[in-house]
Amino acid sequence: MKRSRFPLIVTAAVLLFFYLPIFILIVNSFNASRFSSSWQGFSFKWYAQLLHEPEIWLAARNTLVIAVLVTIVSLVLGTTSALALHRFAGSRLQRAHFTLIYTPLVVPEILMGISLLMAFVAAGVRLGLATIFLAHVTFCISYVALVVLGRLQDFDFSVIEAAQDLGAGWWTTARKILLPMLAPGLAAGGLLAFTLSLDDFVITFFVAGPGSTTLPIRVYSMIKHGATPLINALSTILLVLTFTIVIISQRLNRTKFLEGGTG
Amino acid sequence: MNHHSKATVGSAVGLALAVAVLLLAPAGCANKAAAVLHVYTWADYIKPELIARFEAENACKVIIDTFDSNEAMYAKLKAGATGYDLITPTSYMVSLMLAQGMIQPLDKTLIPNAAYIDPDYLKIAIDKTMDHSMPYMITNTGIAYLKSKVKNFEPSWAMFDRQDLKGRVVMLNDMRETIGAALKFLGYSLNTTNEEELRKAGNVVLRWKRNLAKFENEQYKSGIASGEFLLVHGYSGDILQVRKENADIAFAMPREGGTISCDDLVIPKAARAAALAHAFINFLHDPKVAAENTDFTQYVCPNAAAYPLMNEAIKNDPGVFLSSELKAKCEILADLGADNAKWVKVWDEIKAAK
Numbered sequence: 001m002k003r004s005r006f007p008l009i010v011t012a013a014v015l016l017f018f019y020l021p022i023f024i025l026i027v028n029s030f031n032a033s034r035f036s037s038s039w040q041g042f043s044f045k046w047y048a049q050l051l052h053e054p055e056i057w058l059a060a061r062n063t064l065v066i067a068v069l070v071t072i073v074s075l076v077l078g079t080t081s082a083l084a085l086h087r088f089a090g091s092r093l094q095r096a097h098f099t100l101i102y103t104p105l106v107v108p109e110i111l112m113g114i115s116l117l118m119a120f121v122a123a124g125v126r127l128g129l130a131t132i133f134l135a136h137v138t139f140c141i142s143y144v145a146l147v148v149l150g151r152l153q154d155f156d157f158s159v160i161e162a163a164q165d166l167g168a169g170w171w172t173t174a175r176k177i178l179l180p181m182l183a184p185g186l187a188a189g190g191l192l193a194f195t196l197s198l199d200d201f202v203i204t205f206f207v208a209g210p211g212s213t214t215l216p217i218r219v220y221s222m223i224k225h226g227a228t229p230l231i232n233a234l235s236t237i238l239l240v241l242t243f244t245i246v247i248i249s250q251r252l253n254r255t256k257f258l259e260g261g262t263g
Numbered sequence: 264m265n266h267h268s269k270a271t272v273g274s275a276v277g278l279a280l281a282v283a284v285l286l287l288a289p290a291g292c293a294n295k296a297a298a299v300l301h302v303y304t305w306a307d308y309i310k311p312e313l314i315a316r317f318e319a320e321n322a323c324k325v326i327i328d329t330f331d332s333n334e335a336m337y338a339k340l341k342a343g344a345t346g347y348d349l350i351t352p353t354s355y356m357v358s359l360m361l362a363q364g365m366i367q368p369l370d371k372t373l374i375p376n377a378a379y380i381d382p383d384y385l386k387i388a389i390d391k392t393m394d395h396s397m398p399y400m401i402t403n404t405g406i407a408y409l410k411s412k413v414k415n416f417e418p419s420w421a422m423f424d425r426q427d428l429k430g431r432v433v434m435l436n437d438m439r440e441t442i443g444a445a446l447k448f449l450g451y452s453l454n455t456t457n458e459e460e461l462r463k464a465g466n467v468v469l470r471w472k473r474n475l476a477k478f479e480n481e482q483y484k485s486g487i488a489s490g491e492f493l494l495v496h497g498y499s500g501d502i503l504q505v506r507k508e509n510a511d512i513a514f515a516m517p518r519e520g521g522t523i524s525c526d527d528l529v530i531p532k533a534a535r536a537a538a539l540a541h542a543f544i545n546f547l548h549d550p551k552v553a554a555e556n557t558d559f560t561q562y563v564c565p566n567a568a569a570y571p572l573m574n575e576a577i578k579n580d581p582g583v584f585l586s587s588e589l590k591a592k593c594e595i596l597a598d599l600g601a602d603n604a605k606w607v608k609v610w611d612e613i614k615a616a617k
Contacts, residue, residue: 034508038489054311055327114342121343128346206339210301210346211326221306221329223481 022239029232046233056234059218062129066214067197070136074193075186077137078144085145086152104142112139113206120207127209135207136197143196144189151185187249195242298323300539303336303347305329305526308400309547310559317546323539340365345533348540351526354389357396358598366395366529373541376548376566383590384565387523389597396527397544400562402500403593404440404522405582407514412493418515420448422494423471433486434471434496436478438610439596440522441468444496447519453594456602465609469616478614487512498524499583500562503576514582520592525565 029047033040050056081101088094104112116135117127125131159181163173179186201216208217219231298321302309306329314325328347330336333356340347341363352360360366371377377393390396408416413428423432423444434441443453445464455461472478476492484501486492488509502514528547530540546552553564554572563573563583570578577583585593599606 033488034504038485040508114338117339117342117344121345126346127344205330205335206342206344208328209344210303210328211299213328217331218306218329220331223331 025232026236026239029229029236031229031232034229046229047237050230050233050237053230055213056215056218056230059213059215060234062132062212063198063215066129066133066136067194069133070140070197071190071194074137074140074144075190078141078189078193079148079182079186081141081145082148082152085149086155101142101145104139105146109200109202113203116203117206127207127212129212131207131209132204132212132214135203136200139200139203140193140196143192147189147192148182148185151182155181191246191249298536298539300325300349300536300543301347302327302349302351302543303330304349304351305331308351308526308560310556313547313552313556316552317543320546321539321542325543340531345531346535347531348534348536349543350529350531351399352529353596354396354525354527355596355598357527357529358389360529360531361395365532367532367534367537368395369393369397369530369544370541373538374545374548376545376550379548379550379553379566379568381565381567381570383587384523384525387590387593387595388525389595390527396529397548398525398565399528399547400500400557400560401523401525401565402498402562403516403583403585404435404444404496404498404524405514405516406494407487407497407502407505407512408494409487409490409509409511410513411511412490416513416515418518420444420517420519420521422517423474423496425494426474428493429474430476431491431493432475432495433477433479433483433492434468434475435483436480438606441478441496442606442609442613443522443596444468444517445471447517447521447592450519453522454597454599456599456605458605461605461609465613468613472613472616500560503561503580503583514580516582516585516589516593518589518592520589520594523590523593523595525595526562 030042030044031039032043032045081097085094085098085101113135116131116138120127120131160173160177163177168176199216201220204214205217205220208214215234219234222228222231300323302325304327309327314327317323318325330339333352336350336352337356337360340350340360350366357366371393374397377397380393380398384398384401385391385393388398406418406420406422408422410416413422416422422428423434425432434444439453442461442464445467446453446455446460448467449460449463451457451460451464479486483492483495483497484505487495487497487502488505490509499514502512506512506514528544530537530544534540547556548564548566550566550568550572553566553569554574557564557569557577558574561577563577570584
């Protein structure tokens with residue numbers, strides 16, 4: 001029987017569209033030319049120049065601090081939210097809760113950015129890293145909650161009942177049963193929150209205050225007026241960082257599974 | 264084991280909250296801190312060494328934040344965002360912000376260097392008396408071309424009619440710039456709201472369009488550097504940067520005149536460090552500082568005392584430093600208000616035409 005070539009072609013095309021632009025960006029970060037249309041030789045000069053751009057590093061630091069904090073806080077809040085949604089599914093309160101959690105996913109970013117800004121201004125909060133943090137948590141909770149909720153859908157709660165029968169307390173159950181079984185969902189939700197926070201532009205632009213420029217805001221402005229090769233170099237560094245984190249987290253997960261198997 | 268992990272989770276959350284509190288904390292006590300100047304501007308628009316010099320001279324800290332479009336910056340401030348002491352919008356946006364009561368008058372006794380501003384420039388500026396704004400950087404919109412490929416170049420908008428360049432020519436995807444070029448070509452003002460003049464200019468752009476590769480705002484720079492395009496409509500500041508890579512590129516201002524755009528220095532009403540903002544404006548217009556900054560940005564600071572101190576390549580470029588006669592034919596883009604719709608209509612017809 002002859003298999004259709006179609007899936008193969010589609011897969012190849014998808015991979016090409018995913019990775020070719022990234023590949024071109026990485027190649028161009030080593031291009032001596034300032035304008036990516038022509039290759040003028042291999043060079044590390046954009047990376048060297050990046051070292052002398054304190055404003056970019058400050059923006060990168062702001063971005064990372066916010067992303068890490070947002071990931072931690074939205075993981076905790078999102079997971080508790082998902083647990084409540086799952087445990088009391090069907091109740092009128094939780095249906096309202098679900099709608100509220102779902103809304104930030106469908107509200108246009110620009111609307112959310114402007115409305116958050118107006119809310120902060122009305123409340124007299126000074127704009128800065130804190131307002132960016134709050135805004136990011138606001139939309140990241142929803143993503144984490146829905147990802148974890150998906151994981152809970154096929155969760156066998158009889159395991160938890162069994163643990164409780166055997167005398168495990170609330171914390172032991174959460175720690176030994178719930179968390180390990182939810183781990184893939186938590187990892188996915190956390191990575192999602194981290195990347196969403198890392199590259200958000202529209203909402204961040206509106207709620208950012210003086211002294212809290214993040215990397216995406218800086219990069220957009222650089223495209224208008226500054227040097228794009230620096231952006232290529234910076235993006236390459238970020239990519240390397242991201243891939244490293246993903247690989248490490250996969251390694252960690254594998255070890256965890258082994259421990260679970262033997263323990 | 265249980266206690267250990269409890270402590271880990273607990274301390275992670277605790278740490279997150281603690282850092283969150285730390286993030287919130289500086290917001291509360293910023294007033295008590297040493298003098299800080301918050302500048303809201305385009306990226307890479309002030310030479311970093313000059314900022315360091317200003318900080319040392321005034322024992323203050325300058326914090327730069329960036330925006331990527333006049334409109335986004337305006338929307339944000341209009342919604343109530345504050346905390347910025349100095350902003351660099353383009354002139355047309357300054358008019359709008361002034362009309363909305365968002366910027367404060369300048370105290371010129373604090374800016375003695377205002378005396379150096381090029382009087383030729385002020386003749387065409389919107390805020391001729393600099394009551395609310397000081398010009399910061401100007402750029403001309405003109406024509407860049409490859410000297411070796413474009414024979415018999417004439418500094419005129421008529422170049423976009425040249426059949427031998429067909430398909431290798433690009434104009435800006437910008438209603439005001441491109442219809443404005445056609446208006447100038449016909450001898451009209453590029454801030455016109457006369458529908459008959461706009462219609463005629465629209466027909467000229469339609470004719471040019473048949474000759475163009477496309478309307479484009481960004482890629483024209485790399486396109487002319489690589490020789491893909493032979494002649495492009497663009498900003499002198501951009502072209503000067505591209506010329507560092509390809510010496511075959513020349514920039515010219517059409518003899519009919521064109522647009523001069525200026526980003527202005529303005530102090531918003533809500534500024535907390537207005538005195539420091541005035542000092543910074545004065546610093547930026549110190550002739551030596553202005554010349555150094557021009558060499559860094561490749562845009563020209565319209566400071567007459569700084570002109571002789573500027574880099575030779577910029578100083579001797581007739582496309583950048585226009586003769587008084589040509590400068591008088593150039594205009595600054597003004598805010599059109601409600602008449603903008605007339606332009607949009609003509610532009611939509613141009614874009615829709617095959």
